[in-house]
Amino acid sequence: MDRGIFARLVKNFVVYGLRIISLLLAVSIIAFTLVSASPIDPVQQYILGLGTAVSPEKRAEIEAYWGVNEPPVRRYLTWLNELLHGNMGESAIYRRPVSDILWERFANSLALMLCAWVLAGVIGFALGCVMGMYRDRLPDKIIKKVCYILSSMPTFWLGLLLLLVFSVWLGWFPIGFSSPIGVLSENVTVGQKIYHLILPAFTLSLMSFSNIALHTRQKLIDVLNSEYVLFARARGEGRWTVLCRHGLRNILLPALTLQFASFAELFGGSVMAENVFSYPGLGSAVSAAGLQGDVPLLLGITLFSTLFVSVGNLIANLLYGVIDPQIREVGR
Amino acid sequence: MEQKKDTLLEIHNLSVSFSMYGHGFERTNLKVISDLHLTVHPGEIVAIAGSSGSGKSLLASAILGILPDNAVVEGHLHYKGQELTPDLQKKLCGKEIALVPQSVAYLDPLMKVGAQVDGHCRPKPVQKRRKLFERLQLPDNTPRLYPFQLSGGMARRVLVSTALITDAELIIADEPTPGMSLYQALEALKMFREMADEGKAVVLITHDIDLAVEFADRVAVFYAGTTVETAPVSDFKAGVDALRHPYSKALWRALPQNGFEPVPGFQPYAGNLPRGCLFAPRCPYRTAECERQVPPVRELRGGEVRCYHGT
Amino acid sequence: MQNNTKQPSYGRQLYKRSNKKPLNRINYLNNRKRAVILTTSLTIIFVIVYVAGMLISEDAVSGSFLNAKIAPCFKYPFGTDALGRNVFLRTLKGLSVSITVGIAASAISAVIAVLVGVAAAAGSRWLDAVINWIIDLVMSVPHTILIILISFCLGRGMKGLLVGIAATHWCSLARVIRGEVLQLRSQQYIAVSRRLGKSSGWIFVNHILPHLVPQFFVGLVLMFPHAILHEASISFLGFGLPPEQPAIGIILAESMRYLSTGMWWTAVLPGITLVLIVLLVDKLGDNIKMILDPYRAQE
Numbered sequence: 001m002d003r004g005i006f007a008r009l010v011k012n013f014v015v016y017g018l019r020i021i022s023l024l025l026a027v028s029i030i031a032f033t034l035v036s037a038s039p040i041d042p043v044q045q046y047i048l049g050l051g052t053a054v055s056p057e058k059r060a061e062i063e064a065y066w067g068v069n070e071p072p073v074r075r076y077l078t079w080l081n082e083l084l085h086g087n088m089g090e091s092a093i094y095r096r097p098v099s100d101i102l103w104e105r106f107a108n109s110l111a112l113m114l115c116a117w118v119l120a121g122v123i124g125f126a127l128g129c130v131m132g133m134y135r136d137r138l139p140d141k142i143i144k145k146v147c148y149i150l151s152s153m154p155t156f157w158l159g160l161l162l163l164l165v166f167s168v169w170l171g172w173f174p175i176g177f178s179s180p181i182g183v184l185s186e187n188v189t190v191g192q193k194i195y196h197l198i199l200p201a202f203t204l205s206l207m208s209f210s211n212i213a214l215h216t217r218q219k220l221i222d223v224l225n226s227e228y229v230l231f232a233r234a235r236g237e238g239r240w241t242v243l244c245r246h247g248l249r250n251i252l253l254p255a256l257t258l259q260f261a262s263f264a265e266l267f268g269g270s271v272m273a274e275n276v277f278s279y280p281g282l283g284s285a286v287s288a289a290g291l292q293g294d295v296p297l298l299l300g301i302t303l304f305s306t307l308f309v310s311v312g313n314l315i316a317n318l319l320y321g322v323i324d325p326q327i328r329e330v331g332r
Numbered sequence: 333m334e335q336k337k338d339t340l341l342e343i344h345n346l347s348v349s350f351s352m353y354g355h356g357f358e359r360t361n362l363k364v365i366s367d368l369h370l371t372v373h374p375g376e377i378v379a380i381a382g383s384s385g386s387g388k389s390l391l392a393s394a395i396l397g398i399l400p401d402n403a404v405v406e407g408h409l410h411y412k413g414q415e416l417t418p419d420l421q422k423k424l425c426g427k428e429i430a431l432v433p434q435s436v437a438y439l440d441p442l443m444k445v446g447a448q449v450d451g452h453c454r455p456k457p458v459q460k461r462r463k464l465f466e467r468l469q470l471p472d473n474t475p476r477l478y479p480f481q482l483s484g485g486m487a488r489r490v491l492v493s494t495a496l497i498t499d500a501e502l503i504i505a506d507e508p509t510p511g512m513s514l515y516q517a518l519e520a521l522k523m524f525r526e527m528a529d530e531g532k533a534v535v536l537i538t539h540d541i542d543l544a545v546e547f548a549d550r551v552a553v554f555y556a557g558t559t560v561e562t563a564p565v566s567d568f569k570a571g572v573d574a575l576r577h578p579y580s581k582a583l584w585r586a587l588p589q590n591g592f593e594p595v596p597g598f599q600p601y602a603g604n605l606p607r608g609c610l611f612a613p614r615c616p617y618r619t620a621e622c623e624r625q626v627p628p629v630r631e632l633r634g635g636e637v638r639c640y641h642g643t
Numbered sequence: 644m645q646n647n648t649k650q651p652s653y654g655r656q657l658y659k660r661s662n663k664k665p666l667n668r669i670n671y672l673n674n675r676k677r678a679v680i681l682t683t684s685l686t687i688i689f690v691i692v693y694v695a696g697m698l699i700s701e702d703a704v705s706g707s708f709l710n711a712k713i714a715p716c717f718k719y720p721f722g723t724d725a726l727g728r729n730v731f732l733r734t735l736k737g738l739s740v741s742i743t744v745g746i747a748a749s750a751i752s753a754v755i756a757v758l759v760g761v762a763a764a765a766g767s768r769w770l771d772a773v774i775n776w777i778i779d780l781v782m783s784v785p786h787t788i789l790i791i792l793i794s795f796c797l798g799r800g801m802k803g804l805l806v807g808i809a810a811t812h813w814c815s816l817a818r819v820i821r822g823e824v825l826q827l828r829s830q831q832y833i834a835v836s837r838r839l840g841k842s843s844g845w846i847f848v849n850h851i852l853p854h855l856v857p858q859f860f861v862g863l864v865l866m867f868p869h870a871i872l873h874e875a876s877i878s879f880l881g882f883g884l885p886p887e888q889p890a891i892g893i894i895l896a897e898s899m900r901y902l903s904t905g906m907w908w909t910a911v912l913p914g915i916t917l918v919l920i921v922l923l924v925d926k927l928g929d930n931i932k933m934i935l936d937p938y939r940a941q942e
Contacts, residue, residue, distance in 0.1 A: 012941060019776075019779070022776070023776075023779060023780055023783050026700065026780050026786055027780065027783070031792055034792045034796035035792070035795060035796065036794045037796050038795050038797075038798065039798040040798060054716060096666070148922070148925070149918070149922065151871075152868060152921040152922050152925060153914075153918050153919050153921075154872050154875050154876050154879075154914075154917065156875075156876055156879050156895070157875075157895060157910075157914040157917070157918075158897060160898070160899065160902070160910050160914065161910070161911065161914070163902060164902060164910060164911070167903075168902055168903055168905065168907075183766070204871055215741065223705060237849055264782060264783070264784070264785045264786070265785075267785040267787075267788070268785040268787040268788070269787050271785070271787045271788070271880075272787070272879070272880075274874055275879075275880055282739065286788060287791065287880045287881070287882075290791045290792075290794070290795050290880075291880075291881050291882070293795075298791075298792070300794065301788070302784065302792060305784065305785050305788050306783050306784050309782075309783045309785060310783050313783070
């Protein structure tokens with residue numbers, strides 16, 4: 001039996017892996033086409049970024065490096081070839097290799113998203129359970145309203161509100177920047193980083209918990225209406241025993257799967273949160289890259305975010321196939 | 333009301349209805365069980381027989397206190413002479429009163445059978461479960477299976493074992509035998525019999541009259557949410573003339589070995605029950621009295637019947 | 644994670660449902676009447692906001708430094724910003740711009756969704772697989788990033804924003820439509836029609852299309868809040884409408900700069916207005932769903 005699971009796991013992994021590769025390839029083509037078709041001239045932006053006057057020879061050199069005069073397909077293949085060798089080009093605004101920026105910024109973004117993800121998951125799941133247990137009673141009604149209102153708010157505005165309340169009025173948190181101004185990034189302590197992380201992470205988790213809470217509520221209600229819970233009650237199990245013995249067992253996995261499948265919303269939300277709080281992650285980098293015409297960085301982040309989302313979906317799929325015995329059996 | 337000391341379960345005038353709220357103040361009641369009487373003594377198996385839709389399963393839910401929230405229960409339920417209140421039900425269910433549910437859907441799909449049969453009480457009755465499973469011929473790996481991996485017959489035996497593992501004084505078995513092989517069904521029923529002989533009681537809900545007749549001490553015939561007749565099993569064996577109620581007689585005649593005669597007409601739907609005797613619209617012996625008023629329960633030749641004309 | 648399969652209802656619910664029939668009708672009629680009234684009034688409010696925003700002239704939203712940074716008062720319900728512009732009028736005007744973008748984008752998106760969904764369910768397994776792959780593709784890039792890319796491609800501005808939002812929002816509705824068509828195709832009356840010699844086109848127009856119309860409108864209305872929220876977000880980042888346009892995202896982006904000086908009103912009040920409009924349309928969507936598809940709306 002265990003060997004069967006393992007074999008299926010490997011099979012699923014390979015199938016989804018191939019799918020991810022095909023998606024990444026397609027995204028790279030689409031993204032490349034989009035930026036190539038843009039009226040915003042990346043060479044001009046690059047030169048503007050240099051900040052000094054450029055001689056015609058130098059300009060020609062830069063144009064040759066960017067392959068401006070080559071056909072687009074050729075340019076794409078060159079770019080892809082370099083990409084596969086680990087060279088993602090040089091960022092026009094940061095003047096450093098894109099891959100370096102990606103990793104550095106991703107570390108920051110990951111800290112932010114991970115905090116928000118865990119927080120949203122735990123709060124959402126717990127509130128979902130409360131709503132399900134108190135279905136149609138006061139706690140359920142209140143939390144449900146809050147969830148609907150939160151999901152009708154733009155992330156950035158919620159960030160603005162929190163900034164206004166906690167930074168401007170209460171003065172508990174700094175207004176922006178992941179490190180104190182004037183301190184070199186190497187000298188920033190972990191404590192300071194965490195301090196600057198709290199508000200954006202809180203914003204992001206507030207935005208994403210309602211989805212998981214409403215989902216958990218519905219699942220729990222389905223479970224509580226099931227015949228097996230009826231029987232459990234007939235055997236003398238109390239409300240909370242039922243929740244622990246049958247409820248959690250049957251709703252935890254769908255919730256976890258949903259959490260992993262929500263990486264796209266998480267990333268999208270982090271773009272907004274990072275911009276409001278000037279948090280130096282991928283999200284603030286991508287909007288800077290888009291606004292200042294930094295094509296290599298824009299392409300790099302697009303691919304990276306696709307990979308990130310796909311990995312989340314992969315984990316969700318694998319989880320679903322492995323843990324749920326019913327699916328485990330059907331798959332054989 | 334005076335209680336006989338030797339009754340385990342006494343149901344008196346039990347009605348279960350569902351109240352529905354519309355918008356505003358509209359409200360209707362749908363009576364699903366009406367004025368039901370049933371007495372269960374220690375040491376006996378009482379079969380409740382009736383066609384589907386007659387409210388048999390709801391009776392089980394009412395005894396165990398697991399009716400839906402919008403159900404309204406009227407009348408009296410007494411367990412060992414004590415009024416069976418919701419609090420008492422909570423205390424007794426799973427310990428003194430156990431249910432054998434109808435289908436595998438009553439098992440948690442994600443919990444292994446072993447843990448599920450053991451139940452939530454500590455300490456876990458692992459030894460007892462092993463013996464039970466052995467006796468019910470369940471394979472050794474059964475405790476490690478998930479419910480969906482059980483065959484129909486295995487599932488039934490597992491369900492039966494959930495009740496047998498408790499020290500319940502009263503077992504309510506809701507259609508426990510379909511899907512089992514004859515041998516397994518007999519074994520399960522034999523175990524019920526043994527329990528009854530130890531002074532416990534079993535309420536066997538079934539639509540299989542042959543089975544009821546074979547194993548029960550008394551048979552209660554259910555029709556449209558009430559018991560129309562309660563008779564010792566010997567009367568069913570004796571034949572149609574020993575029975576009291578026209579419906580029981582019709583039911584008896586409908587059995588394959590007794591002529592296979594269908595009962596004409598339909599069982600009334602809970603929404604529009606007749607005003608008088610529930611069986612009156614289909615009854616060949618009905619009189620004006622039957623249509624005017626519900627006949628009271630009366631004792632007759634060692635049984636009970638709810639008919640003006642029963643003999 | 645769109646999953647349209649209905650869970651079977653167990654025990655407790657079963658009793659309730661089977662006995663509820665006679666009353667359900669009364670219930671349903673009342674709900675329906677209420678839904679119609681609510682829908683009408685919500686639509687009227689929505690239209691008033693929209694038209695009021697459109698009617699506000701450019702002059703009304705230009706300001707002078709003389710009345711800059713005034714806190715909310717009777718004359719300026721939302722106060723004035725750092726340039727002395729009336730934030731209330733600007734918000735209204737911005738809202739109607741956002742609503743235009745939102746409606747246009749969701750309409751385009753809903754049309755795409757219907758076309759794609761019907762195509763996927765049309766029969767060819769190969770086409771279905773390709774469409775599924777495309778949906779996966781669109782879903783695997785965070786929408787914000789994809790909209791930024793498209794906006795970048797089209798040189799920012801209104802057009803980029805519109806295309807970007809339209810291109811990213813059709814996926815889930817397409818899946819719903821696909822499921823609906825597949826389910827309809829398996830219905831018996833369709834098979835009967837086919838036996839009677841009706842052409843596929845005739846069957847589609849007469850038997851399938853009428854069922855898709857409500858789905859389309861409900862999908863459209865429910866898509867709108869997402870579209871308008873994305874519009875605001877992308878404008879906030881600076882990719883959407885040009886800065887002189889009074890879009891909500893831009894008003895809020897400007898307010899960021901003055902947040903530390905205590906000008907809370909330019910951040911809070913326009914935001915609340917936006918949230919109210921989103922909630923209003925959400926409610927509107929639920930009610931339209933109730934009117935067009937009363938049995939499914941109970942979920």
